[in-house]
Amino acid sequence: MNAYLETLGSRAKAAAAQLNKTSEKERSAALLAAADRLERSAEEILAANAEDVKRAEEKGVSAPMVDRLRLSGARIADIAAGLRQVAGLSSPVGETIYAYRKENGLLIEEKRVPFGVIGIIFESRPNVAADAFGLCFKTANAVILRGGSDAISSNAAVVNALRGALAEVGMDENAVQLIEDTSRETAAEFMKMKKYLDLLIPRGGAGLIRSVTENASVPVIETGTGNCHIYVDESADIDMAANIVFNAKTQRLGVCNACESLVVHAKIADKALPAIYAKLKEKNVEVRGDERALAACGEFVPAAEEDYGKEYLDAVLSVKTVDSVDEAIAHINRYNTGHSESIVTENRENAEKFLNEVDAAAVYVNASTRFTDGFEFGLGAEIGISTQKLHARGPMGLRALTTTKFYCRGNGQVR
Amino acid sequence: MNAYLETLGSRAKAAAAQLNKTSEKERSAALLAAADRLERSAEEILAANAEDVKRAEEKGVSAPMVDRLRLSGARIADIAAGLRQVAGLSSPVGETIYAYRKENGLLIEEKRVPFGVIGIIFESRPNVAADAFGLCFKTANAVILRGGSDAISSNAAVVNALRGALAEVGMDENAVQLIEDTSRETAAEFMKMKKYLDLLIPRGGAGLIRSVTENASVPVIETGTGNCHIYVDESADIDMAANIVFNAKTQRLGVCNACESLVVHAKIADKALPAIYAKLKEKNVEVRGDERALAACGEFVPAAEEDYGKEYLDAVLSVKTVDSVDEAIAHINRYNTGHSESIVTENRENAEKFLNEVDAAAVYVNASTRFTDGFEFGLGAEIGISTQKLHARGPMGLRALTTTKFYCRGNGQVR
Numbered sequence: 001m002n003a004y005l006e007t008l009g010s011r012a013k014a015a016a017a018q019l020n021k022t023s024e025k026e027r028s029a030a031l032l033a034a035a036d037r038l039e040r041s042a043e044e045i046l047a048a049n050a051e052d053v054k055r056a057e058e059k060g061v062s063a064p065m066v067d068r069l070r071l072s073g074a075r076i077a078d079i080a081a082g083l084r085q086v087a088g089l090s091s092p093v094g095e096t097i098y099a100y101r102k103e104n105g106l107l108i109e110e111k112r113v114p115f116g117v118i119g120i121i122f123e124s125r126p127n128v129a130a131d132a133f134g135l136c137f138k139t140a141n142a143v144i145l146r147g148g149s150d151a152i153s154s155n156a157a158v159v160n161a162l163r164g165a166l167a168e169v170g171m172d173e174n175a176v177q178l179i180e181d182t183s184r185e186t187a188a189e190f191m192k193m194k195k196y197l198d199l200l201i202p203r204g205g206a207g208l209i210r211s212v213t214e215n216a217s218v219p220v221i222e223t224g225t226g227n228c229h230i231y232v233d234e235s236a237d238i239d240m241a242a243n244i245v246f247n248a249k250t251q252r253l254g255v256c257n258a259c260e261s262l263v264v265h266a267k268i269a270d271k272a273l274p275a276i277y278a279k280l281k282e283k284n285v286e287v288r289g290d291e292r293a294l295a296a297c298g299e300f301v302p303a304a305e306e307d308y309g310k311e312y313l314d315a316v317l318s319v320k321t322v323d324s325v326d327e328a329i330a331h332i333n334r335y336n337t338g339h340s341e342s343i344v345t346e347n348r349e350n351a352e353k354f355l356n357e358v359d360a361a362a363v364y365v366n367a368s369t370r371f372t373d374g375f376e377f378g379l380g381a382e383i384g385i386s387t388q389k390l391h392a393r394g395p396m397g398l399r400a401l402t403t404t405k406f407y408c409r410g411n412g413q414v415r
Numbered sequence: 416m417n418a419y420l421e422t423l424g425s426r427a428k429a430a431a432a433q434l435n436k437t438s439e440k441e442r443s444a445a446l447l448a449a450a451d452r453l454e455r456s457a458e459e460i461l462a463a464n465a466e467d468v469k470r471a472e473e474k475g476v477s478a479p480m481v482d483r484l485r486l487s488g489a490r491i492a493d494i495a496a497g498l499r500q501v502a503g504l505s506s507p508v509g510e511t512i513y514a515y516r517k518e519n520g521l522l523i524e525e526k527r528v529p530f531g532v533i534g535i536i537f538e539s540r541p542n543v544a545a546d547a548f549g550l551c552f553k554t555a556n557a558v559i560l561r562g563g564s565d566a567i568s569s570n571a572a573v574v575n576a577l578r579g580a581l582a583e584v585g586m587d588e589n590a591v592q593l594i595e596d597t598s599r600e601t602a603a604e605f606m607k608m609k610k611y612l613d614l615l616i617p618r619g620g621a622g623l624i625r626s627v628t629e630n631a632s633v634p635v636i637e638t639g640t641g642n643c644h645i646y647v648d649e650s651a652d653i654d655m656a657a658n659i660v661f662n663a664k665t666q667r668l669g670v671c672n673a674c675e676s677l678v679v680h681a682k683i684a685d686k687a688l689p690a691i692y693a694k695l696k697e698k699n700v701e702v703r704g705d706e707r708a709l710a711a712c713g714e715f716v717p718a719a720e721e722d723y724g725k726e727y728l729d730a731v732l733s734v735k736t737v738d739s740v741d742e743a744i745a746h747i748n749r750y751n752t753g754h755s756e757s758i759v760t761e762n763r764e765n766a767e768k769f770l771n772e773v774d775a776a777a778v779y780v781n782a783s784t785r786f787t788d789g790f791e792f793g794l795g796a797e798i799g800i801s802t803q804k805l806h807a808r809g810p811m812g813l814r815a816l817t818t819t820k821f822y823c824r825g826n827g828q829v830r
Contacts, residue, residue: 020771062478100793108792115804116774200806217629219805240827247829355822356435359531367521367825376830377523377821378515389530389613389818390634391806403804407770408794410782412655414662415791 001122005189008177009196012117015174016142020114022171024091027138030169031087034137035080037165038130041157048157049126049411054393056150064254069124069151074370079130079158082381083091086134089380093140112402114140116198119190121146121212123204126154132203133162133176135383140402142175144197146190149182156180165307179298191216198403203384206311221392221400223384226256226339227311228369231328231354233345238275240366241344246279248342248368254313256385257340257372261308261318262287263328269296269321274379280317289319296321308335329357336360338387340369361394420604423559423592424611427532430589431557435529437586438552439506445584446502446549450495452580456572457491463572464541471565479669484539484566494545494573497796501549504795507814508555518666521825525816530557531613534605536561536627537828538619541569547618548577548591550781550798554816557590557611561605564597571595591662606631613818618799621726636807636815639656641671641754642726643784646743646769648760649680655781656759661694663757663783665715669728671800672755672787676723677732678743681707684736688712695732711736723750740765751775753802755784776802776809 001009011272019027037230038045049071056066098110101270118141122128129145136143147155155178163173191200191212199219202212206225213220230248232241248259264272273296280300288303289296300319307318308331320329325343332341342364343354351365362372374382379397386392392400416424434442453460464486471481513525533556537543544560551558562570570593578588594601606615606627614634617627621640628635645663647656661672679687688711692702696714703718704711715734722733723746737743740758747756757779758769766780779786787810789797794812801807807815 017772083767102786102791102793103563106786108786110809214632218805237827243827243829249830328771351824360820362821362823364823365825367823368827368830370830371517371521371523371823371828372821376517378517388634390636393819394525394821404808405775406777406787406809408777408779408782408786409766410780412652412658413782414658415666415783415785 001194001195002186002189004181005179005186005193008179009117009193011174012142012144012177014197016114017115018172019137019140019142019175022140024093026171027091027140028087030135030166030171031083031134033169033325034133034162034165035083035087037168038076038083038158039130041161041164042073045076045154045157045161046071046073048118048153051153052151053321061150065124068128069154071126071154075127079127082131083134086138086381089138089398091138093139097404102413103399104413106408106413109407110404111258111407112399113405115401115403116357117142117144117196118401119144119193119197119200121148121187121190121200121208123208124150126151126158128203129178130162131153132383135381135398135401137175139398141401144179144190146175146187147182152160152180152182178237186306190214192214192329194218201384220336221384221386221396222388223386224256224339225311225337226258227260227309227335227337228257228340228368229261229263229332229336230259230342230344231263231325231332232268232272232276233325233328233343233347233350234263234267235346235350236268236272236344237346238268238272241272242276242279244342244344244366244368245276247368248370249280249285249317250283250315251370253315255370257369258313259280259317259369260310261311261320261335263320263322263331264293265328266292266321266323269293273297273319279345283315285315285317290321292321293319311337325353329354333359339385340364340372342367416608416610417601417604418596419596419603420608423594424532427557427559427592428611430587431529431531431561434552434555434557434590437555439508441586442506442553442555443502445586446498446552447582448584449548449577450498450502452576452583453491453495453498453573456576456579460491460569460572460576460615461486461488464566466568467566467815474501484541484569486541486569490542497546499828500551501553501796501810504553504813506553506555506630507817512814512819517828519828521823521828523818524822526822527814528820530816530818532557532559532611532635533816534559534561534608534612534615534633536602536605536615536617536619536623538563538623539565541566541573543618544570544593545577547798548741549797550813550816552590552728554813556816559592559594559605561594561602562597567595578582587623603630606633606662616799620790631743636801637803638801638810639671639754640726640752640802642675642724642750642752642753643672644676644678644747644757645674645757645759645784646678646740646747647680647687647691648740648758648762648765650761650765651683651687651759652761653683653687656687657694659757659759659781659783660691663785664695664700664732665698665730668730670785672744672784673728674784675727676731676735676750677727678735678737679708680743680744681736681738684708684711684823688715699732700730700732702732702734705736705738708734726752740768744769748774754800755779755787757782757784776800
């Protein structure tokens with residue numbers, strides 16, 4: 001392993017051991033100090049961010065990407081508010097989730113404990129550095145951040161402020177560290193750093209997630225790609241369907257819980273598709289349909305088979321007509337990414353069938369897929385949305401950042 | 416993917432979809448039928464097992480290995496009893512673990528659901544086929560088994576009986592399938608079969624586990640290697656320490672929760688080590704110690720540094736002397752495999768420090784590490800002991816074979 005990562009890793013491990021001895025009260029106080037310090041450091045952070053933005057513009061990075069990168073006083077205040085909010089959440093560390101006393105008197109208790117050291121690999125949004133730190137720190141985990149090279153100055157300034165705050169309150173500042181070497185080689189080594197990392201969470205687009213899951217030997221939680229479907233059943237309320245599809249497709253185009261594909265029962269297609277399109281048209285959504293969909297709505301363009309596997313993250317929607325709820329479920333289970341899927345129906349039996357048989361982190365009846373989110377689900381915050389089945393599935397709050405441990409207390413018991 | 420695995424995979428996926436629609440009552444009845452059928456098939460199973468045993472003996476396989484492979488009428492009855500016991504356990508599938516109603520009326524419920532298709536890769540014990548099937552089936556998962564070539568005839572006969580029972584009760588017999596091609600190439604492809612496998616669990620020795628974690632792209636739960644320590648603190652009750660070490664080292668030598676290393680406070684070494692050795696000697700345990708241990712007990716032999724990292728699975732024990740509980744914890748966290756660690760002490764503060772700071776699935780005060788086991792911990796059964804932190808840690812019962820899903824019920828909610 002390169003000496004730089006070795007140093008970061010051993011410092012993080014030592015910081016995690018210290019964090020494990022802190023109380024939740026101490027960690028919450030440190031998070032409040034970090035929020036204050038971020039706000040007090042706004043000038044330096046904005047200066048660093050201006051460097052990143054300038055470099056990106058010179059490199060010809062696209063306007064939406066530059067936008068993701070850009071910070072402002074208001075955005076820094078939002079980030080600080082996020083840390084204060086996490087400080088106020090209740091940490092699951094220490095919760096007893098199982099207890100059993102054997103006849104011989106041995107008491108066995110399974111409790112939630114921190115993972116130890118968590119690695120976060122993320123792309124250009126500098127707010128991720130502070131958000132991820134907040135959640136990891138609240139659950140007594142040390143974090144090593146590896147952000148994109150585009151945001152390196154902003155990330156360094158944010159992490160510098162966070163570390164300053166930890167030092168202020170007498171905590172080990174190595175509870176948060178940034179990998180300042182943004183080379184691909186170092187990232188590749190980081191993903192294999194099993195000696196120090198207990199968990200790795202990638203935050204970003206499909207390409208980043210794939211690269212991490214393929215190359216990491218550290219345990220990974222996959223987050224986020226969403227090819228989300230809405231199925232409009234034969235018995236659907238058409239107005240409701242149009243509202244839900246409009247919201248799920250257009251409220252925010254570039255998010256993982258946006259609707260990318262509409263599945264519609266053939267018997268309702270002639271009425272439902274024109275009604276749905278009447279709304280989508282307001283936002284200039286291009287609709288790509290199969291033959292029966294095209295017959296129902298003349299303004300659609302033909303879909304290719306590969307359209308059904310696409311996460312557009314754009315003003316485009318595919319449409320597939322089906323002859324039954326079973327066919328809808330089979331289509332969705334074939335093309336989805338295990339994120340969020342919704343049925344619009346007045347038929348209770350079809351609703352339950354859809355909920356039980358569609359294989360995804362979140363399944364809905366008569367609601368927009370846009371609700372799949374840690375805040376919306378009442379978790380208080382989220383470190384990402386897991387589309388895998390191991391450990392955590394769907395929006396991940398503080399609980400997902402803990403593991404468990406069996407505590408066994410005896411007075412000489414043997415087998 | 417090779418056509419054979421493709422066929423097994425798609426059949427398993429279809430069986431999992433069917434299983435997902437069954438009730439727990441139906442699955443329990445099927446498990447009872449499987450237990451009966453196994454007993455009725457004893458003659459065929461023993462005949463198949465005799466072939467495996469003969470082949471192993473001709474190949475010159477070691478006596479303990481042949482022993483692991485060998486079945487008898489009594490062992491088949493034990494396997495059947497295991498299935499009946501799992502039939503009687505309560506399945507966690509369907510449990511609601513989180514519920515939240517939004518102000519807008521949307522009801523969000525997080526429930527336990529089956530993984531889908533689980534792969535099990537195991538070595539020569541033919542009982543694993545039936546045991547793993549029982550736990551997977553109870554939680555409505557289809558299972559694909561890949562056993563060692565040594566036990567291929569026995570495994571085929573066992574799986575044949577299980578499939579026969581499923582057919583008898585009108586269930587999809589592809590809920591359990593055996594990979595009959597035991598080549599390494601097919602095993603390697605199996606580990607990458609993400610299209611069909613939701614989870615992979617290796618059951619066997621350290622070499623098998625390592626090979627699976629290094630080569631699989633399917634999510635894996637690591638099970639089982641245990642370099643378990645017992646730390647005898649300065650304040651320990653020496654008789655209790657001797658009893659616990661004797662039990663943890665010698666009750667069964669070849670198991671993952673056996674004690675492999677003794678850590679002892681220097682101030683108590685002169686008294687404790689001879690007392691402990693007096694008992695270990697009865698079972699001809701070889702003790703390899705550091706300098707101070709050798710000084711305390713003349714019958715020890717010198718330990719090399721690498722002894723501290725060894726899972727002997729044999730009548731050998733390493734001994735390390737330390738000057739404090741902190742040094743003991745640091746030594747254990749350096750050499751352990753995250754399985755089970757115990758402190759023998761009368762000092763409450765040291766006990767709590769040890770429990771909190773030792774990084775392992777199970778931590779003990781004043782008890783033998785031999786209790787780390789699903790049955791002993793009251794889980795009713797176990798599919799293995801996880802030494803990783805993701806998803807499941809320690810003995811894994813039925814809960815570890817489930818994932819979760821958010822069910823969201825609305826009446827038109829949009830964001």
